[in-house]
Amino acid sequence: MKTAVDRSAPPSQLLLALEVRGIWELQAFFASYPLLRRAPRGDGHPVLVLPGLSASDISTRPLRAYLKAQGYAVHGWKLGPNRGPRPGVEAAMDARLAELAERYQRKVSLIGWSLGGVFAREIARRTPELVRQVITLGSPFANEPKASNAWRLYEALSERRVDDWPDRDTMKLPPPVPSTAIYSRTDGIVSWWGCREQHADRTQNIEVEGSHCGLGHNPAVLYAIADRLALPEDAWSPFDRSGLRGLVYPDPDRTEDSPSLFWPRASAA
Incomplete structure (x- = not known):
């Protein structure tokens, strides 16, 4: 008899409690900053960073400051706290x-963190001619509606039901531009299974160790972002996790799908 994990369930309360790691990851960002500056340098192209649910541009300041120092023209979204797909938000992002x-x-x-990454993928789907690439950080674009510990907050802020988002099947498809999904299997906010990109010619999944709340300043995430942004516009290639990088970036395609303290059981078969 084999017992599977319930992928439609949110992360466990233990993982949610471990989101306090985000504070330590911010400390690690400052401590590792000299090493991060040795990552590939930028070519000056513009980068737009979208925050997660209930967060504003304040939350992405460390990420934007780092990318600016790496040589990019980095900008926040300038729309205040992210309260979901409220009227006018999509038009404002497109503008x-x-x-x-x-x-x-x-x-x-x-670059979109959590809900911001869901928005980023849909922006790229609407106007691919303006988008160079998309990078998502713990973005649940392929999740079941309630496979999150933040779905009630989403409904309160957006004033809409979490399962009312249109075209959910289309959301799971890769956007028509190069796309990288960065995620953690110990994410305490959203189920990591729905944060992974489908395999295609110009898609990539990069797994890191860490929390959801620390994805915007986790040193491993920032290095991976710098690596992806430095790719020539017309010469996409997969992220190289060979050698010592394999110690920092686990194999995203390894098979670990058994119940644990972190993930609930689904059904017996």
């Missing part, structure tokens, strides 16, 4: 993207 593309006369890379 922000168009303004940056026009200002720099170059395609824009999109």
Whole structure:
């Protein structure tokens, strides 16, 4: 008899409690900053960073400061706290993207943390001609609606049901631009299974160790972002986790799908 994990369930309360790791990951960011500066340098192209649910541009300051130092023209979304897909939000994000593309006369890379990554993928789907690539950080674009410990907060802030998002099947498909999904299997907010990109010619999954709340300043995440942004616009290639990198970046395709203290049982077969 084999017992599977319930992938439609949110992370365990233990993992939720371990989100306090985000504070330690911020300390690790400052401690490792000299090493992070040795990551691939940028070519000056514009980067738009979208925050997660209930968060604002304040939450992405460490990430944006780092990428600016690496040589990118980095910008926040300037829409205040992310309260979900409320009226006018999608149009405002599209306008922000168009303004940056026009200002720099170059395609824009999109980085989205959690719900911000869901938005980033849909922006790229609407206007792929303006987007260079998409990078998501713990973004549940392929999750079941309630496979999250934040679904009630989502409903309260957005004033809509979590399962009312249209075209959920389309959301699971890769956007028509290069796309990288960065996630953690010990994410305490959203189920990691729904944060992974489907395998395709220009998609990539990068797994890191850490919390959901620390993804925007986790040193391993920032290095991976710098590596992806430094790719030439017309020469995409997979992330190289060979050698010592394999100690920091686990194999995202390894098979570990058994119940534990972190994940509930689904059904017996």
